[in-house]
Every structure is written in structure tokens, then in C-alpha cells.
Amino acid sequence: MSKPKIGFIGLGIMGRPMSKHLINAGYELTVYDIVADSVKEIAAAGATAASTCKEVAENSDVIITMVPDSPDVEAAVFGENGIAEGIKSGSYYVDMSTIAPSVAISVGERLAEQGVKCLDGPVSGGDVGAQNAALSIMCGGEEDVFNEIKPIFDIMGKAVLCGKLGSGQIVKACNQVLVAVTIAGVSEALTLGAKAGVDPLKIVEVLSGGLARCGILENRGERMVNGDFDPGFRIRLHYKDLNIIQKTGNDFGVPLPVTGSVFELFKTAMVQDRGELDHSGLLTVIEDMAGIQARTGE
Secondary structure, eight states: OOOOOEEEEOOSTTHHHHHHHHHHTTOOEEEEOSSHHHHHHHHHTTOEEOSSHHHHHHTOSEEEEOOSSHHHHHHHHHSTTOHHHHOOTTOEEEEOSOOOHHHHHHHHHHHHTTTOEEEEOOEESHHHHHHTTOEEEEEESOHHHHHHHHHHHHHHEEEEEEESTTHHHHHHHHHHHHHHHHHHHHHHHHHHHHHTTOOHHHHHHHHTTSTTOOHHHHHHHHHHHTTOOOOSSBHHHHHHHHHHHHHHHHHHTOOOHHHHHHHHHHHHHHHTTOTTSBGGGHHHHHHHHHTSOOOSOO
16 A cells, blocks of 8 residues: 555544644644644644544544543444544544444444555553554554554554454453553552662562563663653543453453452542552552552652
């Protein structure tokens, strides 16, 4: 496929750097977001601003959505002035949001009736991965469609076809299980060490070099100790993902006992009005339970 015109809907913490990489790679971009300032920022970087999702679809060969949740995808695609009203037969639709696998499948099937080729392609890597074009992109759909879109994915990170439509969302759910459980484990380790009198920064340094090393320690460890919970991925969004994961586990008859316990910790963070913190802010919940602060930066 020659260089297509791309429409990008959803210019949040992830969507803004992703769209800028595409502009810098020479793609012609039309963008939309409900936040006008985000649209202005990307338009200033070289994109064309649209006023509706329909307008994005009318002016694009490939439409990408990167929005918070399943209802947002359904509204962007099938709502008033949505993608479905403007998309042309033979176009491509790629949802890179994290949503319920069942919704990814239903949206893809409905658009296929209009002659649209669809992929689900949720991502992992957070704001750092988006900024560095180092996202892990988990895709579901037909192999020929994936191969046609892969050059676009390559601009933003590394893409792998996981299986049929919806498979990307299943793999993303697995990813979010591991990330949530790891954040909880790191939080417990830092709090235990701090209460026993060990410098939490030393804990991060030592554990980062052994079998316990992981992406959370690498990308969030020092920030957690410094009390820096500026959001790369918000608690409320990970809580949303864990809700999806609980339902998906039920749908497939898979018990998720550890994930269920971590889900309750994220629920506590939400009840305590900490939903806008970075998901590594789960540390504050564990600290409260232990009655000690593991952060040295506050």
C-alpha cells in the first residue's frame, strides 16, 4: 500500500506522541479529539484538524482510534457524526485503545459490513514508550490486513499479530494483569523495606540487577520512591482495564485470584480519590495500610 492518508482520533497522553511520530515520518494526518487544545497542538505539528470523527474518516484511508474505553470507541465509530458515517469501503480501521475483546470483535464485524478492513491493536509501554516510539503493539485480525498496516505500526513501535480479531485485546489483558500485579509487588517490597529501615532507593538499585528486575522497576522505581506520580498511565484507566479483565476471566471460565486481590487494591485507590495518579501510585495505598511512607522524595 502506498503512503495512505491517516486519521487519528484520541490525542491524550499516548495519542499525542504517537500522532507526532506519524507526522515526522511523512504521513498526511487528519486528527480529532474532544479536547480542543490537544487538536491545536497536533495541528501545529503539521496535522489537519477535523471537527468530528466523521470528518476524519471522510479524509483518511486508515483511521486509528486511541481513546479510553469501550463506550468511547463505540461512540467514535457509531455515534452521531461518527466514523461509520464517513468511512469509505476499502478503508482500514485500527483501534489502538484498550477495550473489551467482545467490543473489538463487534465493532470490527459491523464495519466489515461496510467493506472496511479492521484490526485491533492495543499497546503497552506507557507514555515513555509512546514518546520513544517503542510501544509493544498487540494485533488481532487478518494477516494480509496486518501486513498492509505494519509500516504504520513500525513508526510507533513493534507490532505482533496475535491471532484473529480481538486477540490483541486478549493479549493486552494479559499484559495488564502482569503490570498490575508487578506494581503491587514492587509497592509491597518498597514498603516492607522502608518499614524495616532500608533505604528504598537501595532496594530499587539492588532488585533492578537481579531476577526481580522488571519494567516497573526500570521505568517507575525511582519515581515511586521520589513520590513522582505524574500520570503516564492513570490509576483510573488501569482500574478500568482490570474490570475488563475480571469480566474476560469470567467469560472464559478462568479464575484470576491474584488479579482479583490487586483489583481490590486499585478499587481502594479509586475510593480514596487517587484515580488521576500514575498507576504506580498504588504504592500510596500499601503505605497507608502499613502506616509508613516508603517515599523519600516527599
